[in-house]
Amino acid sequence: MGDYCNSNVARRKSWTARHRERERENEEEEEERRTTKMVSKTEEARVTMLENQVDNGGGGAWEYLCLVRKLKLRRSDKVLKHGLSILNDPSKRSSLGPEEWTLYEQVAIAAIDCQCIDVAKDCIKVLQKRFPDSKRVGKLEAIILEAKGSWAEAEKAYSSLLEDNPLDQVIHKRRATMEKAQGNLSGAVELLNKYLEIYMADQDAWRELAEIYVSLQMYKQAAFCYEELILSQPRNPLYHLAYADVLYTLGGLENLQAAKKYYASATDLTGGKNTRALFGICLCTHAIGQLVKGRNKEDKDSSELQSLAATALEKDYKLIAPTKLSSLTKTLRSLNLS
Amino acid sequence: MAEDLVLDTAIRDWVLIPLSVVMVLIGVLRYFVSKLMRSSSQSPDPKIIKEGQVIVRARNLRAAANFIPAKSFRARKAYFSNEENGLLFVPKGQASNPQAQMFSDPNMAMDMMKKNLSMIIPQTLTFAWVNFFFSGFVAAKIPFPLTQRFRSMLQNGIDLSTVDVSYVSSRSWYFLNLFGLRGLFSLILGEENAMDDTQKMMQMGGFGFDPTKSLGAEKDNLDIVQHDWALPKFEQRAEEVLRKRIAEH
Numbered sequence: 001m002g003d004y005c006n007s008n009v010a011r012r013k014s015w016t017a018r019h020r021e022r023e024r025e026n027e028e029e030e031e032e033r034r035t036t037k038m039v040s041k042t043e044e045a046r047v048t049m050l051e052n053q054v055d056n057g058g059g060g061a062w063e064y065l066c067l068v069r070k071l072k073l074r075r076s077d078k079v080l081k082h083g084l085s086i087l088n089d090p091s092k093r094s095s096l097g098p099e100e101w102t103l104y105e106q107v108a109i110a111a112i113d114c115q116c117i118d119v120a121k122d123c124i125k126v127l128q129k130r131f132p133d134s135k136r137v138g139k140l141e142a143i144i145l146e147a148k149g150s151w152a153e154a155e156k157a158y159s160s161l162l163e164d165n166p167l168d169q170v171i172h173k174r175r176a177t178m179e180k181a182q183g184n185l186s187g188a189v190e191l192l193n194k195y196l197e198i199y200m201a202d203q204d205a206w207r208e209l210a211e212i213y214v215s216l217q218m219y220k221q222a223a224f225c226y227e228e229l230i231l232s233q234p235r236n237p238l239y240h241l242a243y244a245d246v247l248y249t250l251g252g253l254e255n256l257q258a259a260k261k262y263y264a265s266a267t268d269l270t271g272g273k274n275t276r277a278l279f280g281i282c283l284c285t286h287a288i289g290q291l292v293k294g295r296n297k298e299d300k301d302s303s304e305l306q307s308l309a310a311t312a313l314e315k316d317y318k319l320i321a322p323t324k325l326s327s328l329t330k331t332l333r334s335l336n337l338s
Numbered sequence: 339m340a341e342d343l344v345l346d347t348a349i350r351d352w353v354l355i356p357l358s359v360v361m362v363l364i365g366v367l368r369y370f371v372s373k374l375m376r377s378s379s380q381s382p383d384p385k386i387i388k389e390g391q392v393i394v395r396a397r398n399l400r401a402a403a404n405f406i407p408a409k410s411f412r413a414r415k416a417y418f419s420n421e422e423n424g425l426l427f428v429p430k431g432q433a434s435n436p437q438a439q440m441f442s443d444p445n446m447a448m449d450m451m452k453k454n455l456s457m458i459i460p461q462t463l464t465f466a467w468v469n470f471f472f473s474g475f476v477a478a479k480i481p482f483p484l485t486q487r488f489r490s491m492l493q494n495g496i497d498l499s500t501v502d503v504s505y506v507s508s509r510s511w512y513f514l515n516l517f518g519l520r521g522l523f524s525l526i527l528g529e530e531n532a533m534d535d536t537q538k539m540m541q542m543g544g545f546g547f548d549p550t551k552s553l554g555a556e557k558d559n560l561d562i563v564q565h566d567w568a569l570p571k572f573e574q575r576a577e578e579v580l581r582k583r584i585a586e587h
Contacts, residue, residue, distance in 0.1 A: 167384055198384055201394035227406045227414075231395075234402035258407055258569070265572035272576070272583040281576075305573055308580040315584060 043071060051075075054082055061086055062096070062103075069106055076113035083107035084119065101130060108140055112147045120144055135161060139170065146174070151182055169199060176208070185212055203232050210242070219250045237269035237277075244280055253291050260284035264305060272312055281309040286335040343505065345476060353508055354477045357468065361515040364460055365523055372456040389553060392418075392425045396556045404568035411565045419557045426557035465512070469495075472508035480504045 050064040061082040068075055083103055086092050093100055108123035121144065127137045142157035155178065158171050165171075172195040179188035192209045199205065210225030226243035233239060244262035247255045263280035270277065285306035310332050317325045396418050403411050418426045473495055484492070484503040493501065495509035506514070 167387065198388050199391055200388075201391040201398070224410075227410050228395075230405050231398045231402045234405040261569040261573055264576035265569055267576040268572050268579050272579045305577050305580075308577055308584065311584050312580050 043067070047071065047073065051078065054078075065103065065106060069102075074113070076110040079106060079110035080114050080116065080119070083110060087123075101127060105136070105140065109143070112143055115147065117144060117147060120147075135164060135168075139174075142171075143174065146178055146181075151178060154178060167198070169195075169202070172199075173205065176205075180212065185216055188212055189216070201232070203229060206232075214246065219246050222246050223250065235269060237266040237274065240266040240269065241274065241277055241280070244277070244284075248280065248284060248287070251287075253288065256284050256288050256291065260288065260305075267309070275313065275316060278309040278313045278316075282306055282313070282332065282335055289336070343476065343479075343501070345479065349475060349477060353472050353475050354511065357472065357477070357508065357511055358515055360464070360467075361512070361519060362522065362526075364464055365519055366526060368456060368460050369523070369527055372453070375452045375456060393552055393556050396426055396560055400556075400560055400563050403563050404566050406567075407569075408565050408567055415560060415563075419560050424557070426553050426560065428553050428557075461516075468509060468512045472512075475508035476501070476505045477508040477511045478506040480506060 047064070047067055050060055050067060053059070054061050054064045055078075065079060065083055065086075068079055083106060086096070087103065087107060093103075096103060104123045104127050108120045108127070111117070111120035111123065120140075124137060124140050124144065127134070127140070131137055138157065138161050142154050142161065145154035145157055155175070158175050158178075161171055162168065172191065176188045176191040176195065179185075179191055189209065189212055192205055192212070196202065196205055196209065206225050206228045210222045210229065213219070213222035213225060223243065223246045226239055226246055229236075229239040230243060240262045244259045244266065247259035247262065260281060263277045263284060266274055266277040267281065272278070313328060313332070314325070317328045399411075399414055399418065406414075416424070418424050421427055476496065480492075482504065486503060488503050489499075491513075492503060492510045493505065493507045494513065496507045
C-alpha cells in the first residue's frame with residue numbers, strides 16, 4: 001500500500017475494507033446460493049480430505065470451517081455439527097479469539113439452513129449481546145423470521161434495515177428470494193430487476209433471474225439473462241447449455257440453428273461428455289430438418305455433427321446404462337439419426 | 339571530537355524515553371479520536387457504484403462479444419453507447435470534476451477536514467512541545483558512523499558542523515519517531531488501522547478519480563469492437579472432440 005503515492009490510497013483502502021466486509025456478509029447468502037464460483041481442484045481435494053478427517057473424529061474442524069466459508073460451500077449439516085462442537089467447548093471457543101463471532105454467525109446460518117431454529121436463535125442471542133446495534137446481527141434475525149415463514153415480519157425487518165443502508169446487496173437479494181419463496185415470482189422478478197439496475201455485474205442475480213424467467217415461460221427475457229451470463233463467463237459450458245435450451249424452446253429456424261451451435265459449444269467445452277448437449281444436438285437437427293423440409297435443400301448442412309453425437313450417445317449408454325440402450329436407439333431412430 | 343561527547347544518562351531518562359513514549363501514546367490516542375470522529379453512516383453513492391458496475395459489464399461485453407449472436411451484441415452495444423441515453427455516454431457538460439463535487443457535498447468536505455484536523459493539530463502541538471522543551475539536546479547516538487549527508491536528517495536543530503553525524507538531536511528523534519512508528523502501531527492497533535502520518539500526507543495531495551473519464555474510455559473501446567460470432571467454429575471443434583471420443587476405444 002505504501003507504494004502508491006497518489007490520492008487514491010484512501011479511497012482504495014476504504015473500498016477494500018468495505019469490499020471485504022461485503023464479502024464477509026455475502027457468506028450469509030450461502031443458504032440460497034449454489035456454488036457458482038469455480039472451486040479449484042486442489043481446494044476441492046483439500047475440503048474433501050478435511051471433511052473426512054473431521055468426520056472421523058480427527059482434528060482440524062476449525063480449518064475445515066474456514067475453508068468452507070472461504071469457498072462459500074453449502075455444507076450446512078457438517079458446519080452445524082462441527083461448529084457446535086467447537087462452540088460448546090469453552091476452551092476451544094476461547095482459543096479462537098475474535099474469530100469466535102464469525103463462527104457464531106456461520107453456525108447460525110447453517111442452523112437456519114437445517115431448520116434448527118432454536119440453535120440459530122441461541123447463536124444470535126450471543127451475537128446480540130456482544131454487538132447490540134449491529135446491522136449484521138439484525139440481518140440474521142430477519143433471516144430467522146424468514147426461515148420461520150413469517151414473511152410480513154421478515155419483510156418489515158428487511159425494510160427497516162434498508163432504511164439505514166439502502167444499497168445493501170444482501171438484503172435486496174434476500175427480499176427477492178423471499179418473494180420467490182412465497183411463490184410470487186413476478187414480484188421476485190421485479191425486485192431482481194431493480195437490483196440489477198444498480199448491481200448489473202452480479203452474475204448470481206442474473207442467473208436467478210434467468211431461472212425465474214424460464215419457470216415463468218418468458219423465454220426471450222431468459223435468453224437475455226443467459227447471454228449476460230455467457231458474457232461474464234464465456235467458457236462456462238453450463239451457461240451455453242442453458243442458453244441453448246432456451247433458444248430451442250423458443251423455436252424458429254434461426255433460434256434452432258443458434259441452439260444447435262450452443263449445444264455444440266457446450267459439447268466442445270465439456271469434452272463431449274455432456275449427455276444433455278448431445279441430445280440437444282440431435283433434437284435441434286431433427287427440428288431444423290422438419291422446418292426446412294420442402295424448402296430448397298441447398299443449404300442443407302453437410303456436417304456430421306448429429307450422427308457423431310448420436311454415436312457418442314450410443315457409446316455412453318452402452319458403457320453406463322446398457323439396459324436403456326434399446327429405448328435410446330428407438331428415440332434416435334424416431335429422430336432419423338440412427 | 340566525537341569521543342569527547344558523553345551523553346548524560348539524565349538525557350536518556352528525561353528526553354529520549356519520554357519523547358518516544360509520548361509519540362506512541364499520541365499515535366494511539368489519535369487513532370481512537372479519528373475513529374470517534376469518523377462519520378458512521380458512510381453510505382456510498384449509488385451513482386458511483388452503478389458506474390463501476392457498468393464498466394465491468396461493458397468490459398465483459400467487449401471481451402466476450404464473439405460468444406453471443408450478432409443481434410444480441412448489437413442490441414447491447416446500442417444500450418451501452420448510444421448518444422441519447424446510453425449507459426456509457428457522458429454528456430459533455432455533465433462531466434463533473436471532483437473538486438466541484440467536493441464543495442457541493444458538505445459531508446465530503448467535512449470528512450476531509452476532520453481527517454486533516456485530527457492529523458494536523460496533534461502534530462503541531464507535539465512539535466511545539468518538543469521544540470519548547472527539548473530543543474538543542476543531543477538525545478542519542480547511533481552505533482555506526484554516517485556520512486555528512488545525514489546531518490540534516492539526524493541533527494535538525496543543532497547548528498554545529500563539528501559534531502559527529504552519528505549523534506541524533508532531539509528534534510530529529512521526534513521526526514524519526516513520527517515517521518518510523520508505523521510498524522509499532524500496526525502491532526498495537528492491528529494491521530488495518532496503522533495509518534501513519536506519511537501516508538496521510540500523501541493522501542492530502544488530491545482526492546477522487548473521475549469515473550466519467552473511464553466511462554468515456556470504455557465507450558471508445560466498445561465502439562471499435564468488431565463482432566465476429568465464434569459459435570460456428572465451435573461446431574467443427576465439437577465434431578473433432580466427438581470423433582476423438584468415439585475413436586477412443
